[in-house]
Amino acid sequence: MKILDKPSVFAAEINLEFSKTRTIEELKEVFRELVLRLFEVSSVNDKLVGHIKIYSEGKNGSSIRANLTGSIKNLTVITNGNEGESKLKVWINVITFMIKEEELLKCVKDAIMKFVEDNKGIIKSFGLSISDAHENHENELAF
Amino acid sequence: MTIIITMQFLIVSGFFGSGKTTLILELARELFLNHKKKLAIIVNDIGEVGIDDKVMKSYGLNVKEMFGGCICCEIAVNLPTTIKTLKENYNPDLVILEPSGVADAFNVNKVLDSMNGIGLEVLPVVTLFDATQLDLLLASYPFIIKQLKSADLVLINKIDKISDPSYLKDVEEEIRKINEKANIMQISALRKSNINKVVENLFA
Numbered sequence: 001m002k003i004l005d006k007p008s009v010f011a012a013e014i015n016l017e018f019s020k021t022r023t024i025e026e027l028k029e030v031f032r033e034l035v036l037r038l039f040e041v042s043s044v045n046d047k048l049v050g051h052i053k054i055y056s057e058g059k060n061g062s063s064i065r066a067n068l069t070g071s072i073k074n075l076t077v078i079t080n081g082n083e084g085e086s087k088l089k090v091w092i093n094v095i096t097f098m099i100k101e102e103e104l105l106k107c108v109k110d111a112i113m114k115f116v117e118d119n120k121g122i123i124k125s126f127g128l129s130i131s132d133a134h135e136n137h138e139n140e141l142a143f
Numbered sequence: 144m145t146i147i148i149t150m151q152f153l154i155v156s157g158f159f160g161s162g163k164t165t166l167i168l169e170l171a172r173e174l175f176l177n178h179k180k181k182l183a184i185i186v187n188d189i190g191e192v193g194i195d196d197k198v199m200k201s202y203g204l205n206v207k208e209m210f211g212g213c214i215c216c217e218i219a220v221n222l223p224t225t226i227k228t229l230k231e232n233y234n235p236d237l238v239i240l241e242p243s244g245v246a247d248a249f250n251v252n253k254v255l256d257s258m259n260g261i262g263l264e265v266l267p268v269v270t271l272f273d274a275t276q277l278d279l280l281l282a283s284y285p286f287i288i289k290q291l292k293s294a295d296l297v298l299i300n301k302i303d304k305i306s307d308p309s310y311l312k313d314v315e316e317e318i319r320k321i322n323e324k325a326n327i328m329q330i331s332a333l334r335k336s337n338i339n340k341v342v343e344n345l346f347a
Contacts, residue, residue, distance in 0.1 A: 054322050
């Protein structure tokens with residue numbers, strides 16, 4: 001398995017609206033599904049060296065934190081609050097040492113768009129930001 | 144000149160996904176509730192949307208973000224200013240630094256050493272290791288090796304995901320090969336397992 005010498009980074013801030021209010025349990029499932037879709041496009045052979053982090057806050061005060069690193073068994077989704085939500089602000093950070101940044105950006109963005117469409121949502125705004133200031137570490141490795 | 148210690152400083156390093164944010168939330172809860180410490184947290188995320196800082200703020204913690212790449216590259220400029228700002232505006236008993244997943248605590252310590260006279264007591268460096276990622280350790284993945292070498296206390300995290308005690312022993316043995324002096328403990332930050340022992344170890 002090839003490991004890159006520096007991380008490929010995807011970071012985005014999204015305003016998301018669902019057509020109807022989702023309960024906190026439904027939202028938990030929705031974000032679980034989103035993480036799994038992002039894992040699919042940022043991992044190689046079911047392994048992610050890096051992480052997927054999602055944090056979301058709704059207009060009614062509920063928040064959801066979803067993380068995954070390594071393999072699917074490490075997926076965690078934690079909710080805070082009991083109110084259902086239809087309007088959410090979502091922050092997404094995907095870091096991988098397994099695929100090049102250009103490919104990561106395209107695949108993750110496509111996966112998010114498809115996920116929103118499948119879940120009958122609308123993206124009100126999509127702020128993409130790329131940051132890579134970590135240039136001077138070891139060369140490409142293999143293991 | 145006598146320097147009066149006014150703030151303790153704790154570095155919680157670890158590779159991406161090792162559980163730094165979850166551990167810091169649990170440490171903060173324990174230190175605030177049972178030790179009455181006034182805390183501030185410095186977070187350095189890679190990527191310009193900070194997630195860890197939002198999560199911590201949602202738990203009511205005082206968080207200062209340092210964005211824009213990796214802390215071990217930019218730390219020399221940003222960290223001293225951030226610490227001074229925190230001290231002047233908030234004056235915490237303890238500052239916890241969560242560097243990015245590729246940062247090396249050795250470089251952070253070099254910067255702290257250069258800040259003579261500010262009255263910082265630097266606590267033992269904590270490095271988290273995700274117990275499920277033994278393959279990265281066996282592959283001598285350089286970021287992880289450096290982080291483990293810099294540690295005074297290695298916390299093998301996510302032990303709740305491991306059912307085989309001999310596997311955890313293997314993880315501990317591999318870590319011991321990299322850093323023979325560090326204390327090593329097994330925890331699950333998510334399940335709040337052994338957090339009080341970590342606090343005892345750090346603040347005894």
